[in-house]
Amino acid sequence: MSFKVAFFRHDLGQEEIDAVSAALRHPILTTGETVERFERRMADYLGCRHVLAVTSCTGAMHLSLLALGIGPGDEVITTPMTFIATSTAILEAGATPVFVDIEPETGNLDVAQIEAALTPRTKAILPVHLYGRMCDMVAMRQVAERHGLAIIEDAAHCLEGQDRGIRPAGASNTACFSFYATKNITCGEGGALATNDSELYQKLLLLRLHGMTRSGAERTVKGYQHWDMALMGWKYNMSNIEAAILLPQMERVERNLLRRRQLTDRYRELLSAVPGIRLLAPTAQNTVHAHHLFPILVEGKERDYLLQALQSRGISVMVNYRPVHLTHYFAETFAYRPGMYPLAEQMGNTVLSLPLYPTMPDEDVEIVAQNIAALMAG
Known part of the structure; x- marks a missing residue:
């Protein structure tokens, strides 16, 4: 694709x-x-x-x-x-x-x-x-x-x-x-x-x-x-x-970090009021976030719908991550079952990672956010 x-x-x-x-x-x-x-x-x-x-x-x-x-x-x-x-x-x-x-x-x-x-x-x-x-x-x-x-x-x-x-x-x-x-x-x-x-x-x-x-x-x-x-x-x-x-x-680590921070701030600005979308807590005082990924949490059972819809519109997104304990190998080997780590399971069922990299154009953030808002609106 x-x-x-x-x-x-x-x-x-x-x-x-x-x-x-x-x-x-x-x-x-x-x-x-x-x-x-x-x-x-x-x-x-x-x-x-x-x-x-x-x-x-x-x-x-x-x-x-x-x-x-x-x-x-x-x-x-x-x-x-x-x-x-x-x-x-x-x-x-x-x-x-x-x-x-x-x-x-x-x-x-x-x-x-x-x-x-x-x-x-x-x-x-x-x-x-x-x-x-x-x-x-x-x-x-x-x-x-x-x-x-x-x-x-x-x-x-x-x-x-x-x-x-x-x-x-x-x-x-x-x-x-x-x-x-x-x-x-x-x-x-x-x-x-x-x-x-x-x-x-x-x-x-x-x-x-x-x-x-x-x-x-x-x-x-x-x-x-x-x-x-x-x-x-x-x-x-x-x-x-x-x-x-x-x-x-x-030699580019700090410059690239600054750029990812700018992109992340813009994502937060555009998505903070979109119904059905929750963002993780903002960076706390006296901390530096590496901004490796920008995840959103999609309420209800909408995550997979949004994942497929964005991809069909030419926007690449990922899931980071589904909980380890519910993968086939770990569930079979250690007898893990749903409900044992409910908060991790909830995040694994709702998280979606959006495009983010230092050379990403500003307009691509706008495109991603606009499509999410439109899809979540119906």
Whole structure:
């Protein structure tokens, strides 16, 4: 289907082409100096000690769990209102996800419900900063400290986010990021994790590449030296080519955030009075919303009607997300059923994500809003 209003368009251009061309002319294509430059640049942006570039946010969460010693027999508190990878990363580590319902005004995990879900097997909390709005990390850190729990942030939507001066990795053991095709910075596929724990970082470095004590780039640049396998690791390292695509985008992060904020403000202005449409809570004071997605909530059973009608008019929209616990695999494997997490289910049945990206023309926002108003009016 051809859409006259796209859901997302990347803004990659000549800078990225030149950066990739330079990377291809370098003798080392795998993890090397370009990856290290990107890691340092992202760490500077986040204000944290270490960033490790990997192949996906899923891989970043998996590695974080492994590095923190979380595995079979352990439980990890998380949210059902997210992409499935948040939960499958926990399963990949051998642990069990335990869901907690959401705040209806933000869609984020409800910190006030965490303690009721704890058991002697609980080892960590894995919150999701949904759509780009950070969870209450102050309250979550307090819960974690009271019960000796680790925190691993799924910040796939939230590179730019802040809450009362706290950025991703500022109140957790690690924060995990996605550079998937539609993310705020992208290399098609890719991810990273950030941490302020230097000892944990050294372990993560080994886990990222088979548990090997020397990388391929090190063996090439410095000449062959014997290496060892220090522990059981995985194959999650990013290549110089992907890092080359990401580096120029780091210089546009704040400018692109400002543009998405302008588009979001216009959406809110145009849609706030449309009958049958509810918006999530506006950005709170002392917070920075990353504005990765712009969701609306469509009352009653109108969401799927609106989804199909907009698409038939050439406007691309998405659903982010249907609750994880009601997907076939999770329902069958863990005996989940409707009604167990009612607020997440309500959002999953009503949420619709509208087109949003930095190069989106102002008139496209007007087109989307006008069509929604007309369709909801009858």
